[in-house]
Amino acid sequence: MVLQLNLAAILAIAAQATWRKMRPVISRDAVVLPILGFLGVIAVWWAVASFNHDVMPTPPEAVIANLDFILHPFYRRGPGDLGIGWLLLASLRRVLIGFLLGALVAIPIGFLIGMSRKAMMALNPVIQIFKPVSPLAWLPISLAIFNLADPSAIFVIFITSLWATIINTALGVASVPKDYLEVSQVLEMPRWRQMLKVILPASLPYIFTGLRISLGVAWLVIVAVEMLTGGVGIGFFVWDEWSRLNLSSVFLAVFVIGLTGLFLDMAIGQLETLVTHRQRSL
Amino acid sequence: MIESTAMSVSQPSQFDRSEFLKIEDLHKSFKAGNGRESLVLKEINLTIAETEYISVIGHSGCGKSTLLRIVAGLEKLTSGSVRLQGKEICKPGCDRMMVFQQYSLLPWLTVRQNIRLAVDEVLTHLSPVEKKELVNEHIAMVNLTAAADKYPDEISGGMKQRVGIARALSTRPKMLLMDEPFGALDALTRGKLQRQVLEIWESHRQAVMMITHDVDEAIYMSDRIVLMTNGPAATIGEILEVPFQHPRDRAQLRQSSDYYELRNHALNFLDSHFGAED
Incomplete structure (x- = not known):
């Protein structure tokens, strides 16, 4: 006891x-x-x-119905019958290609606008008009140009990725503190070195803000684009499963799309810390 | 390290050493918002010798910073002339290195990289090894060896300004321009840094133009003190000779009656030019 x-x-x-x-x-x-x-x-x-x-389906039913997808994300059971992991990778590939092309074009344009008043006057109205257009509106145009689903989707992502990056890069370049520029003037830096050594690093936080927004929007848009173009991809998967009244898979797809978007955002945040050597002061 | 300065000695020899920097009849006006010109500086005449430490004192808004920025080439004068060794100054140049009030360190570079950037830009003829040594030498000179690999936001204001000074000195300028270099520091740090800068200057004498609003600082550090009248249309009211020999000791200065005479004279001048619009 x-x-x-x-x-x-x-x-x-x-x-x-x-x-x-x-x-x-x-x-x-x-x-x-x-x-x-x-x-x-x-x-x-x-x-x-x-x-x-x-x-x-109720949540437990959805989990049971999706067990195959969850346990075997990378199966291949025929030409159109791929695991959700493959679909995700196909969508990611489109987004990353379009986004990188967009960044390659947008950052120099943003630089130009931020540094030259004339370039700003010339390009700002164009950007202001194109920016509010839903990227999906570009899909027929890009289909007409490329005649193929995959390049068209990439092109739409490219267009999507432009605006936020251009605007933020221009803002960053235009708001480089005057002190930094004066340091470079006193050191008699040539113009191109000033751009490379002072203006670029000083505006990197802004550029990354732009890239982050662009990538976020691109990931939003790819789902809609793939619903329209079909083919292999997470967006078409959503639409296809809905046509089969298979809402369980749609719930899974929503969850996967969300997680991937979160991951992309975190990845670009990590990249920023790596490139700028500085913790984001947010 | 010293060879690099030898380059700057081979200058046009006709200039007078006592007229290293010559400001003649300088006027500066700004375009105001309503399109009218407003005169900031008028009839400034000042000569600085090759190894002279000059302080410029005046109330805030009297245009003393503008004067320094014109000498730096960051600001254009409206009329008159500023000549360094007989050559007209019209743009910024690495022969006149600036120490900024707000430090102006590049925040994405470490202490060492900030100084290295300046050395890389200006002393292009040095080998990488020589540059590295030069940077280390200047980091040591301002006692920052322990913090050499920190970023500017990881060090204190006094340390930042020491980096700013090391950066300016590392490029071996002919003239050092300092815009209220100790203005943003607390009193204790300020005193220590004044001592350090003066020691550096005493061992490598060169022309210095320092803007300040602290009379004690001006007397302690400089050979001559330029007193500015109040703006708008400020000009040089008086130039005081500081009669003390270098190297100086602050405690000794405070015991001399000359010190207080000079100090009172300067303060009286500033007081008498205070009030017109205040």
Whole structure:
């Protein structure tokens, strides 16, 4: 009896100690609150699904239906029957090619606009008019030009990636602190070295802001573009599964698209820290 | 390291050493917003000798910084002339290196890289090894060896200004221009840094023009003090000779009656030019 009590007491103390150690981690808002958020969304989904059960799966049903996709993301079972990992990679490839081409064009144009008032006057109206146009509106034009789905999709992503990068680069170049420019003047730097050694590094944080926005929008747009062009890709997958009334896979796709977007954003943030040697002061 | 300065000695020999920098009848006016010209500086005449330390004192807004920036070439004069060794100054150049009030270090470069950038740009004839030595020498000169690989936002204001000074000196300029170099520092740091800069100057004498609004600083550091009248249309009110020999010791200065006489004279001047619009 006494032994049991002792044991109970020891266990209680041990439990208390572990709890004290764990509590700061568990009760940290950064862990609990996001979980609550996700639980809330799942609850709403569950509620809606139970009213609408002919088409819409409840969360556990969706997980079971998607088990094959989740466990075998890279299967190949025929020409059109690929795992979701392959679809994701196909979409990522389009986005990254279009985005990189866009950055290659946008950063120099942004530089030009930021440094020359004349270039600004010439190009600003064009940019202001094209910027609010939904990138999807470019799809027929690019289909007419390329006649092929894949290059057309890449072209639309390219157009999408331009505006935010141009505008932010121009802003960054135009707002390089005067002090830095004066340092380069006193050192008698030639113009091109001033651009390379002072203006470019000084405006890198702005350029990265632009790139980050561009990549985010590009990832949004690719899903819609692929719905229209078809072929292999996560966007077409969404549309295709909807045509088969297979909403479980659509839920999975939404989740995967979101995670990938988050990953892209974090990747570019990491790249910025790497390139600028500085933590983002946000 | 010293050979590199030998280059700058082979100059047009006709200039007078006591007229290293010569400012003659300088006027400067700015275009105001309403299209009218407003005169900032008028009839400035000043000569600085080759190894002279000059301070320029005046109330804020009197255009003393503008004067320095004209000498640096960062600002254009409206009329008159500024000549360095007989040559007209019309653009910024590495013969007149500037120490900025707000340090102006490039934040994406470390202390060492900031200084190296200046050395790379100006002393292009040096080999990489010589450049490296020169940079290290100047980092050591301002006691920053321990912080050499830190970024500007990781070091204190006093350290930043030491980097600014090391950067300016490392390019071996003929003239050093300092725009309130100690203005943004706390009193203790300021005193220490004044001492350091003066020691450096005492061992490598050269022409210095320093803007300040601190009379004690001006007396402690400089050979002559230029007192500016109040703006707009400011001009040189008086030029005071500081009669103390270098190297100077602050405590000794404070014991001499000349020091207080000079100090009171300067303060009285500044007080008498204070008030017109305040």
